[in-house]
Amino acid sequence: MANNLRETENLQEHLQRVIQLLYEHKLAEGLLPPQPLPEQGLMDGLLHGQSLAELQKLLDELHPADVAHILEVMPLEDRLLIWDLVKAERDGEILLEVSDAVRETLIASMERGEMRAAAEQLDADEIADIAPDLPRDVLEDVFQSLPMEEREKLRAAMSYPEDAVGALMDFDVVTIREDVTLEVVLRYLRRLNELPDQTDLLFVVDRNEYFKGVLPLNRLLVSDPAALVSSVMSKETIVFYPDERAQQAAQAFERYDLVTAAVVNAEGKLVGRVTIDAVMDFIREESASEALSVGGLSQEEDLFAPIWKSLKNRWTWLAINLVTAFVASRVIGLFEDSIEKLVALAALMPIIAGIGGNSGNQTITMIVRALALGQLNGGNARMLISKEIGVSAVNGVVWGAVVGGFAYIIYRNISLSLVMMLAMMLNLLLAALMGVLIPLTLHSLGRDPAAGSSVMITAVTDSGGFFIFLGLATLFLL
Amino acid sequence: MANNLRETENLQEHLQRVIQLLYEHKLAEGLLPPQPLPEQGLMDGLLHGQSLAELQKLLDELHPADVAHILEVMPLEDRLLIWDLVKAERDGEILLEVSDAVRETLIASMERGEMRAAAEQLDADEIADIAPDLPRDVLEDVFQSLPMEEREKLRAAMSYPEDAVGALMDFDVVTIREDVTLEVVLRYLRRLNELPDQTDLLFVVDRNEYFKGVLPLNRLLVSDPAALVSSVMSKETIVFYPDERAQQAAQAFERYDLVTAAVVNAEGKLVGRVTIDAVMDFIREESASEALSVGGLSQEEDLFAPIWKSLKNRWTWLAINLVTAFVASRVIGLFEDSIEKLVALAALMPIIAGIGGNSGNQTITMIVRALALGQLNGGNARMLISKEIGVSAVNGVVWGAVVGGFAYIIYRNISLSLVMMLAMMLNLLLAALMGVLIPLTLHSLGRDPAAGSSVMITAVTDSGGFFIFLGLATLFLL
Numbered sequence: 001m002a003n004n005l006r007e008t009e010n011l012q013e014h015l016q017r018v019i020q021l022l023y024e025h026k027l028a029e030g031l032l033p034p035q036p037l038p039e040q041g042l043m044d045g046l047l048h049g050q051s052l053a054e055l056q057k058l059l060d061e062l063h064p065a066d067v068a069h070i071l072e073v074m075p076l077e078d079r080l081l082i083w084d085l086v087k088a089e090r091d092g093e094i095l096l097e098v099s100d101a102v103r104e105t106l107i108a109s110m111e112r113g114e115m116r117a118a119a120e121q122l123d124a125d126e127i128a129d130i131a132p133d134l135p136r137d138v139l140e141d142v143f144q145s146l147p148m149e150e151r152e153k154l155r156a157a158m159s160y161p162e163d164a165v166g167a168l169m170d171f172d173v174v175t176i177r178e179d180v181t182l183e184v185v186l187r188y189l190r191r192l193n194e195l196p197d198q199t200d201l202l203f204v205v206d207r208n209e210y211f212k213g214v215l216p217l218n219r220l221l222v223s224d225p226a227a228l229v230s231s232v233m234s235k236e237t238i239v240f241y242p243d244e245r246a247q248q249a250a251q252a253f254e255r256y257d258l259v260t261a262a263v264v265n266a267e268g269k270l271v272g273r274v275t276i277d278a279v280m281d282f283i284r285e286e287s288a289s290e291a292l293s294v295g296g297l298s299q300e301e302d303l304f305a306p307i308w309k310s311l312k313n314r315w316t317w318l319a320i321n322l323v324t325a326f327v328a329s330r331v332i333g334l335f336e337d338s339i340e341k342l343v344a345l346a347a348l349m350p351i352i353a354g355i356g357g358n359s360g361n362q363t364i365t366m367i368v369r370a371l372a373l374g375q376l377n378g379g380n381a382r383m384l385i386s387k388e389i390g391v392s393a394v395n396g397v398v399w400g401a402v403v404g405g406f407a408y409i410i411y412r413n414i415s416l417s418l419v420m421m422l423a424m425m426l427n428l429l430l431a432a433l434m435g436v437l438i439p440l441t442l443h444s445l446g447r448d449p450a451a452g453s454s455v456m457i458t459a460v461t462d463s464g465g466f467f468i469f470l471g472l473a474t475l476f477l478l
Numbered sequence: 479m480a481n482n483l484r485e486t487e488n489l490q491e492h493l494q495r496v497i498q499l500l501y502e503h504k505l506a507e508g509l510l511p512p513q514p515l516p517e518q519g520l521m522d523g524l525l526h527g528q529s530l531a532e533l534q535k536l537l538d539e540l541h542p543a544d545v546a547h548i549l550e551v552m553p554l555e556d557r558l559l560i561w562d563l564v565k566a567e568r569d570g571e572i573l574l575e576v577s578d579a580v581r582e583t584l585i586a587s588m589e590r591g592e593m594r595a596a597a598e599q600l601d602a603d604e605i606a607d608i609a610p611d612l613p614r615d616v617l618e619d620v621f622q623s624l625p626m627e628e629r630e631k632l633r634a635a636m637s638y639p640e641d642a643v644g645a646l647m648d649f650d651v652v653t654i655r656e657d658v659t660l661e662v663v664l665r666y667l668r669r670l671n672e673l674p675d676q677t678d679l680l681f682v683v684d685r686n687e688y689f690k691g692v693l694p695l696n697r698l699l700v701s702d703p704a705a706l707v708s709s710v711m712s713k714e715t716i717v718f719y720p721d722e723r724a725q726q727a728a729q730a731f732e733r734y735d736l737v738t739a740a741v742v743n744a745e746g747k748l749v750g751r752v753t754i755d756a757v758m759d760f761i762r763e764e765s766a767s768e769a770l771s772v773g774g775l776s777q778e779e780d781l782f783a784p785i786w787k788s789l790k791n792r793w794t795w796l797a798i799n800l801v802t803a804f805v806a807s808r809v810i811g812l813f814e815d816s817i818e819k820l821v822a823l824a825a826l827m828p829i830i831a832g833i834g835g836n837s838g839n840q841t842i843t844m845i846v847r848a849l850a851l852g853q854l855n856g857g858n859a860r861m862l863i864s865k866e867i868g869v870s871a872v873n874g875v876v877w878g879a880v881v882g883g884f885a886y887i888i889y890r891n892i893s894l895s896l897v898m899m900l901a902m903m904l905n906l907l908l909a910a911l912m913g914v915l916i917p918l919t920l921h922s923l924g925r926d927p928a929a930g931s932s933v934m935i936t937a938v939t940d941s942g943g944f945f946i947f948l949g950l951a952t953l954f955l956l
Contacts, residue, residue: 063734069733069852073852189699217695219765220699221664221699253758255758259678283762287765291847312874314840317836322829322833322881333825336824346817346827358795366775402800
């Protein structure tokens with residue numbers, strides 16, 4: 001394998017090397033108790049005190065995204081040490097790459113002048129991305145230092161909500177006119193020295209910036225240079241509006257395999273473009289925040305956040321869960337007399353509640369996915385409810401028989417196991433019904449169905465399951 | 479807004495139109511009871527019986543991905559009606575775009591000859607994607623009908639596991655030599671008539687197909703045509719191996735904002751390329767299957783799958799859950815005497831178990847994410863365990879006090895509320911410890927930590943919570 005090819009495993013090696021150099025540095029500085037470290041070359045580093053210099057050299061050679069990754073996996077103290085070694089002119093790029101939580105810790109360690117310098121290395125749309133983490137006065141200074149046109153772009157980029165196409169947009173568009181030949185376009189491009197990253201097409205506009213279509217580079221390259229742009233360009237092309245939902249754009253990128261696409265305003269003027277890498281980042285963040293909220297976390301957490309920050313991130317859902325647990329507890333409290341008379345009820349009731357919750361969460365997972373993919377509409381919702389109820393009816397009979405059998409084996413009480421079976425069936429029906437209705441309702445209220453649904457269904461199947469089972473037992477057994 | 483621009487909202491409109499045309503068709507055929515439908519133009523369709531013709535025309539104009547979406551949201555009967563209207567020469571593309579579950583239903587409705595024809599429209603790497611759904615003999619026929627070189631490619635593409643780079647790879651590479659000028663390259667491209675989709679760079683190889691580097695189109699376009707490829711090409715570039723994990727490639731695409739990248743074999747010969755659209759599909763499937771498994775589903779489900787198919791998809795997790803519920807129930811059974819003496823225990827115990835499960839799932843969500851992002855290594859795992867235990871200790875004190883207070887308000891029993899508090903603290907510690915250890919262990923065994931972890935932590939915090947609380951109560955209260 002040729003030496004000049006970068007292989008992806010290298011990142012892990014770089015990380016090991018960073019950790020080792022840091023260790024050597026600390027050892028040399030007497031920051032660590034001396035320990036034997038079976039590592040070749042260590043003594044060299046120690047003798048010459050060059051670990052930091054070597055570390056700096058390594059960091060300089062790494063891609064900003066790789067430096068960002070290393071910063072993210074380091075405990076706070078080491079992270080700031082490394083951040084200090086990063087060349088000031090790369091600060092901006094790297095701040096763009098790290099996660100929000102880690103960016104906060106880095107910015108907190110910077111002086112105002114450094115923050116300004118970092119921000120000024122970036123394009124308007126990139127400044128907008130890190131703006132929420134900058135102190136107000138720094139942002140104001142950066143804003144004042146920009147040329148008028150860039151100021152307008154920054155203002156525009158910051159005016160869109162995070163989930164709008166405008167927030168994904170950048171302004172690196174190469175525009176051409178439709179009444180010139182491809183030969184002219186090729187000569188024009190050669191004068192540019194460099195094209196923006198991810199450029200796979202040129203935007204065709206008229207003299208008033210009205211968007212007319214796109215000229216894919218692929219087509220530019222295979223067509224006759226004497227042809228006019230207007231005869232080669234593609235007029236039927238996807239465009240987005242800045243205030244369109246980013247989710248919509250992401251779906252179009254996936255569906256039509258786009259690399260870049262035009263963003264036009266309501267009048268039809270070209271205002272910017274969306275690129276696939278911005279879309280990928282958006283998709284990653286979306287699916288991350290969904291996974292986090294399903295898991296009961298409010299937002300992405302810095303792995304090495306101080307304890308109190310982690311607590312803040314987790315308390316919302318724990319508190320909500322506590323309330324639903326108290327309610328379930330009071331439902332059981334209603335039936336304390338029954339439990340006193342037949343203590344087996346206490347041992348059996350969590351089964352009803354647990355299986356109901358599991359089954360309800362299965363239904364919800366399906367519905368949430370279908371909603372996210374735009375597969376649900378007025379026409380098929382009712383059909384889906386009947387199907388889910390059908391599934392839960394079969395499940396009720398089967399699993400009801402199993403849990404009834406379990407109860408009989410343990411307690412040798414036929415009426416108890418019949419009650420158990422009936423309660424299981426009813427709770428599964430409840431789970432199916434609410435498993436469809438909760439996410440649909442949240443969705444139609446414009447709320448995110450992924451997060452709240454799971455907590456709500458568990459609350460319903462817990463309290464509902466206890467009530468159904470203990471209620472039936474009180475009616476029929478006592 | 480110019481009429482020639484495709485807007486993404488259109489898909490929803492198309493879908494409505496499809497539904498309406500289907501409805502008109504069924505009405506005309508007497509398949510539905512006549513109902514008033516306040517829709518202009520309906521009578522035309524009915525009078526001329528042209529709904530199907532119009533529907534076919536609409537389908538012909540749609541992008542294959544859009545047809546796929548429409549097929550996915552239709553109930554089985556309508557889906558097959560629409561599938562019959564799709565032009566045979568588009569069958570292949572559309573089969574590629576639909577989800578696995580829906581593809582199965584479409585293929586089941588096709589005759590062997592149709593399947594063969596559809597597969598023969600596709601490239602070798604695409605055939606490999608739908609191969610698992612084709613009957614064995616059809617696949618054999620398709621294989622025989624391919625030219626020798628394509629057969630080799632198909633065999634290669636099918637030989638890689640789904641999560642290897644080889645499975646994402648396609649063979650649409652444009653190769654050039656390094657000892658020619660850009661002028662020659664430009665002339666060569668013009669002779670090609672068309673470049674493969676997503677081409678953002680050309681692959682430079684020597685006469686023995688050894689990979690030497692890449693020439694990005696962006697650089698080709700801005701450089702002097704008299705320059706040699708060798709002086710303009712990029713030698714330091716990312717390459718993948720066919721048996722590398724696809725996950726690794728996906729991370730590199732995201733990190734370095736790639737559009738395409740070379741795949742080379744162990745000797746360094748170019749064997750294919752990976753494109754961003756294949757990577758996006760892979761990422762989507764990964765995050766979907768994670769969401770599904772966290773939600774307790776084995777795999778993606780066709781929304782309109784027959785009930786028995788849905789049942790099969792859900793029974794694995796329900797059965798596992800049932801076993802853990804039985805265990806928890808028996809743990810409670812151990813303490814039936816205690817509950818009989820102090821029935822409040824029955825009402826309070828689900829609180830301990832529930833909050834423990836929630837908190838454990840929070841820890842797991844964090845660890846699973848960190849594992850997926852490659853942020854965990856030997857060095858920081860111990861640090862993370864201490865942090866999680868710190869978080870849970872604080873949580874234990876705070877929430878322990880809250881639940882203890884709740885118990886006191888309801889039952890006015892100070893020792894009971896102290897036991898409640900202690901049990902809460904211990905169960906949260908257990909949740910934190912297992913919340914770190916379970917995913918780390920699954921990961922180091924090479925298993926997927928996302929799915930199993932959540933079920934296991936809930937099992938531990940349920941049974942453990944009941945045991946801790948009822949055990950402490952038996953020791954101190956009775």
